[in-house]
Amino acid sequence: GIQVEQSPPDLILQEGANSTLRCNFSDSVNNLQWFHQNPWGQLINLFYIPSGTKQNGRLSATTVATERYSLLYISSSQTTDSGVYFCAVGPYNTNAGKSTFGDGTTLTVKP
């Protein structure tokens, strides 16, 4: 099956700093999502981005499907950004929406 690799595994930032999280995948994809799992365990949709660039406030994401990676940018980080960020991808050879999750990046933002 498709392999999903996220980096870095852990990231510690001071409030106000910027960061870039990366998701590499091993095959062509027809869907890609970024999620934030907050300290209470909720999985929150950030972006649905199989290709291109999207922005939502301080967060933006870019997927370069031909090179099999996606980036999540967090600017002016806040303590509420802490948690685990997951990338989930679905391979192109299925149309069923099935997704494989990476192991996540654990972000800690210190005040």
Added chain:
Amino acid sequence: DAGVIQSPRHEVTEMGQEVTLRCKPISGHNSLFWYRQTMMRGLELLIYFNNNVPIDDSGMPEDRFSAKMPNASFSTLKIQPSEPRDSAVYFCASSLYESHEQFFGPGTRLTVL
């Protein structure tokens, strides 16, 4: 609109007991997914349905696990008999088949003693 609804939110049971987890997908969504999250294995897909039909159950760990979707607005995941190694957070997610964007419920934290 209500999101994905799961119940119960927490379940504590003893080894050997039957456990039933419930999920109500977002109205209008036609794909439903059951995931399990543990520290050791991360988030893993157990089974998913399209239009109430199970499509891929290759992630179901063993015969003790079963899932049903009797209609478009309800699904169950059953574990019988439960074992301590089944302790995990179980998430249900739904999506529109055509768009593939999944939305997750709050999860059920299962503890098997």
